[in-house]
Amino acid sequence: xxxxxxxxxxxxxxxxxxxxxxxxxxxxxxxxxxxxxxxxxxxxxxxxxxxxxxxxxxxxxxxxxxxxxxxxxxxxxxxxxxxxxxxxxxxxxxxxxxxxxxxxxxxxxxxxxxxxxxxxxxxxxxxxxxxxxxxxxxxxxxxxxxxxxxxxxxxxxxxxxxxxxxxxxxxxxxxxxxxxxxxxxxxxxxxxxxxxxxxxxxxxxxxxxxxxxxxxxxxxxxxxxxxxxxxxxxxxxxxxxxxxxxxxxxxxxxxxxxxxxxxxxxxxxxxxxxxxxxxxxxxxxxxxxxxxxxxxxxxxxxxxxxxxxxxxxxxxxxxxxxxxxxxxxxxxxxxxxxxxxxxxxxxxxxxxxxxxxxxxxxxxxxxxxxxxxxxxxxxxxxxxxxxxxxxxxxxxxxxxxxxxxxxxxxxxxxxxxxxxxxxxxxxxxxxxxxxxxxxxxxxxxxxxxxxxxxxxxxxxxxxxxxxxxxxxxxxxxxxxxxxxxxxxxxxxxxxxxxxxxxxxxxxxxxxxxxxxxxxxxxxxxxxxxxxxxxxxxxxxxxxxxxxxxxxxxxxxxxxxxxxxxxxxxxxxxxxxxxxxxxxxxxxxxxxxxxxxxxxxxxxxxxxxxxxxxxxxxxxxxxxxxxxxxxxxxxxxxxxxxxxxxxxxxxxxxxxxxxxxxxxxxxxxxxxxxxxxxxxxxxxxxxxxxxxxxxxxxxxxxxxxxxxxxxxxxxxxx
DNA sequence: ATCACCCGGGG
DNA sequence: GTGTACGGGTGAT
Numbered sequence: 001x002x003x004x005x006x007x008x009x010x011x012x013x014x015x016x017x018x019x020x021x022x023x024x025x026x027x028x029x030x031x032x033x034x035x036x037x038x039x040x041x042x043x044x045x046x047x048x049x050x051x052x053x054x055x056x057x058x059x060x061x062x063x064x065x066x067x068x069x070x071x072x073x074x075x076x077x078x079x080x081x082x083x084x085x086x087x088x089x090x091x092x093x094x095x096x097x098x099x100x101x102x103x104x105x106x107x108x109x110x111x112x113x114x115x116x117x118x119x120x121x122x123x124x125x126x127x128x129x130x131x132x133x134x135x136x137x138x139x140x141x142x143x144x145x146x147x148x149x150x151x152x153x154x155x156x157x158x159x160x161x162x163x164x165x166x167x168x169x170x171x172x173x174x175x176x177x178x179x180x181x182x183x184x185x186x187x188x189x190x191x192x193x194x195x196x197x198x199x200x201x202x203x204x205x206x207x208x209x210x211x212x213x214x215x216x217x218x219x220x221x222x223x224x225x226x227x228x229x230x231x232x233x234x235x236x237x238x239x240x241x242x243x244x245x246x247x248x249x250x251x252x253x254x255x256x257x258x259x260x261x262x263x264x265x266x267x268x269x270x271x272x273x274x275x276x277x278x279x280x281x282x283x284x285x286x287x288x289x290x291x292x293x294x295x296x297x298x299x300x301x302x303x304x305x306x307x308x309x310x311x312x313x314x315x316x317x318x319x320x321x322x323x324x325x326x327x328x329x330x331x332x333x334x335x336x337x338x339x340x341x342x343x344x345x346x347x348x349x350x351x352x353x354x355x356x357x358x359x360x361x362x363x364x365x366x367x368x369x370x371x372x373x374x375x376x377x378x379x380x381x382x383x384x385x386x387x388x389x390x391x392x393x394x395x396x397x398x399x400x401x402x403x404x405x406x407x408x409x410x411x412x413x414x415x416x417x418x419x420x421x422x423x424x425x426x427x428x429x430x431x432x433x434x435x436x437x438x439x440x441x442x443x444x445x446x447x448x449x450x451x452x453x454x455x456x457x458x459x460x461x462x463x464x465x466x467x468x469x470x471x472x473x474x475x476x477x478x479x480x481x482x483x484x485x486x487x488x489x490x491x492x493x494x495x496x497x498x499x500x501x502x503x504x505x506x507x508x509x510x511x512x513x514x515x516x517x518x519x520x521x522x523x524x525x526x527x528x529x530x531x532x533x534x535x536x537x538x539x540x541x542x543x544x545x546x547x548x549x550x551x552x553x554x555x556x557x558x559x560x561x562x563x564x565x566x567x568x569x570x571x572x573x574x575x576x577x578x579x580x581x582x583x584x585x586x587x588x589x590x591x592x593x594x595x596x597x598x599x600x601x602x603x604x605x606x607x608x609x610x611x612x613x614x615x616x617x618x619x620x621x622x623x624x625x626x627x628x629x630x631x632x633x634x635x636x637x638x639x640x641x642x643x644x645x646x647x648x649x650x651x652x653x654x655x656x657x658x659x660x661x662x663x664x665x666x667x668x669x670x671x672x673x674x675x676x677x678x679x680x681x682x683x684x685x686x687x688x689x690x691x692x693x694x695x696x697x698x699x700x701x702x703x704x705x706x707x708x709x710x711x712x713x714x715x716x717x
Numbered sequence: 718a719t720c721a722c723c724c725g726g727g728g
Numbered sequence: 729g730t731g732t733a734c735g736g737g738t739g740a741t
Binding site for chain 1 (some may be wrong): 729730731732734735736737738739740741
Binding site (some may be wrong): 266425429432433436533547548552553554555612613614615616621622623625627 | 720721722723724725726727728
C-alpha cells in the first residue's frame with residue numbers, strides 16, 4: 001500500500017489520505033485538529049480552553065526558540081478554520097504564538113510519523129523516511145492537453161475548445177460539451193494516478209474548467225470532486241525579479257503535475273518523490289513550490305522533532321552594528337577580476353557545494369552565530385570575528401549534513417550503477433538545488449530560520465577559502481585568470497594536483513570542472529574592464545561553455561541566438577589560440593549572411609520575437625518602452641497583463657512613439673507585417689561585438705566591414 | 718549623466 | 729508559501 005497523496009480540508013478539519021493498493025486508490029478520512037502553542041500567559045489556560053474552535057488545551061513543555069531550554073507553554077488543539085482568529089486575539093492580549101502558520105498536513109505527518117509516498121502495511125508504516133533505497137509502485141500516468149479551436153490571433157478563455165488530447169486518445173467531437181463529457185468518461189475509465197500537463201496550471205486546466213462551467217458540466221479530473229481554491233494567480237518577488245505564479249489546479253486522489261514546473265524539470269517524477277518523502281510535502285504541492293520552500297520544510301520538520309516551536313510572524317532584529325562593522329560584514333563573496341582576452345590551456349576549478357559545506361563545517365545557524373552561551377568561543381568568523389557556539393550543533397548544519405551526504409551517495413551511484421544513472425542524476429540534481437538555496441535563505445528577512453549574520457559569516461568564510469585557494473595555486477605556479485565565489489580559472493600544469501592539495505587543506509572538495517583548449521573573458525562594454533560573468537570557451541571534449549552573452553538570455557530573439565551559436569560553432573573548431581584567430585574571417589562571414597537575410601526581408605517573424613517578463617501592470621510603467629507598448633497593445637485586445645507574466649513582441653519601428661507602430665504582438669502579425677530591419681541589423685552587430693570586442697571589433701567597425709562587403713544593400717541604414 | 722527596466726544559476 | 733545583492737546591458741528622460 002502506497003500513500004499517493006494527503007490533503008487537508010480546513011473547513012471540515014479533515015485529513016484525507018489517498019492510499020493506492022493493487023485494487024485501486026481509496027480515500028481514508030480522519031478528523032484532525034492542528035496544535036498551536038501559546039507562551040507567556042499560563043493563567044489564560046481556562047479561558048483558552050473555553051474559546052470557540054478550541055477542542056482541547058493543556059500545559060506542555062517546549063523550547064520557544066532554537067537552543068533555548070523547554071519552558072511551560074499552553075498547547076491547544078484548534079479547528080483549522082479559526083486558527084488565525086484565535087491567534088490574533090491572543091496576540092492582542094500579549095501572548096507569544098507558535099506553530100500558527102504551519103501546514104496541517106505536515107503537522108499530521110510528523111505527529112503520526114508518516115510521509116508522502118510511504119509504503120504502508122495496513123495502518124502501519126513499512127518504510128523509512130530517509131532511506132536511500134525504497135519501493136515506488138507502478139504509477140499510471142497520462143498526458144493531458146487542451147487545444148483551443150482558434151489558430152490565428154490571440155487565444156483567450158472565450159475561444160471554444162478545438163480538441164483534447166488525453167493519453168493516446170484524441171477527443172475531437174462536434175460539440176464542446178460532448179468533448180468535455182467525453183474527457184470525464186475517459187479519465188474515469190483510464191483511472192490514472194498521475195495527470196501530466198505542460199503548463200496546465202496556467203492554461204489547460206483553468207481553460208477546461210471555464211469551458212465546462214459554461215456548459216454546466218462538472219469536470220471530474222480527480223478521483224473525487226476537486227477542491228479548487230478561489231482567486232487568480234499571484235505576482236511575487238523572487239530572485240530580485242517579479243514573477244507570476246498561476247493558481248494551482250490540484251486534483252483529489254490523483255496527482256496533477258505540470259512537467260514544466262521547476263522541480264519537475266530538474267528532478268522528474270523520481271526526484272520529486274525523493275524530495276516529497278524527505279520534506280513531507282505532498283507531491284502536488286511540492287511540484288509547485290520553489291526549492292527554498294523545501295529547505296524551509298526540512299528546517300521546520302527538524303525543529304518540530306527537536307521540540308522547538310516555530311514562532312508566528314518572526315521578526316528577529318539584527319544586532320546593532322557600527323558603520324565600520326557594517327562595511328566589513330556587508331562585503332559579499334570574493335571576486336578576482338578576469339583577465340580580458342583569449343587564453344590557452346585554462347582550467348576551471350570549483351568547490352562542490354561550498355556554502356552548505358561552510359555551514360556544516362563551521363556550525364553556522366541562527367542560534368550558534370553570536371550565541372550567548374559561548375561569548376568567549378575560540379571559534380570566530382573571519383573578518384567579523386563573530387563568536388560561534390562550541391557546545392551545540394545548530395539546526396542548519398543538522399539539516400544540511402544528511403542532505404549533502406544523500407546527494408554525495410546519489411552522485412557516487414551514477415558511476416557505480418550506470419543502469420540507473422538517469423534516476424540518480426535526477427535525484428542528486430534536485431538536492432543540489434536545495435543546497436544552493438539554503439544559503440540565500442539565510443539572508444532572506446522573512447526566512448523562518450534565516451539570520452543576516454549567518455549570511456555574512458558564510459560569505460566571510462567563502463572569501464577566506466577562495467583567498468587561501470589562490471594563495472595555494474599561486475604557490476604552485478598557476479596564473480590566476482579569474483575567480484568568483486566558489487570558482488577559479490587558472491593557467492598552468494597539473495590542475496588535479498591543485499585540487500588534491502586544496503581539498504586537503506580546506507576540507508571541502510575542490511573539483512576540476514573544465515579543461516579549456518581556449519577561453520575568452522569578455523570586457524564590460526562600458527568601461528573595458530573584465531566582466532565577472534561574460535565568457536566563452538571550448539573544453540578539451542569539444543564542448544562549449546558560454547556565459548553572460550545574448551545567447552544565454554531568455555529574452556533574446558531566436559535570430560540573435562542563431563547568429564551567436566553559428567559564430568560559436570565556427571570558433572569551436574579552433575584547437576588553440578592561433579587557430580582561433582584564423583577563424584575570425586569565417587565568423588564575419590556568418591555575420592554577413594545574417595545581415596543579408598535581415599536586410600533582404602528574409603527573416604521569419606517567429607525568429608524576431610523578444611520574450612520578456614513584465615515587472616508591472618500596464619498603467620504603472622513610467623517609461624515608454626517596448627514592454628509598455630506591447631502591454632498596451634494586449635490591453636486593447638482585451639488582455640490584462642499582470643506583473644511577472646511573460647509577453648512577446650516583434651520590433652516594427654523602434655523609433656516610433658506610437659505603441660501600435662513601435663512593436664507588434666506576434667499573434668497579431670500577418671504577411672504584411674514589416675519588421676524594423678535597421679534595428680535588427682544593429683542587434684546583429686551588437687551580438688557580434690559582444691563576442692569579439694577583445695579583438696578590436698566594435699559595433700562601428702563591424703558596421704564598416706559589412707558596408708564594405710555589401711555596398712548597395714546597406715544604403716539607407 | 719542619470720534613471721528605468723530586464724536578465725542571471727546547472728547538465 | 730516568497731533567496732539577496734549586484735553586475736551587466738540597453739534604452740528613455
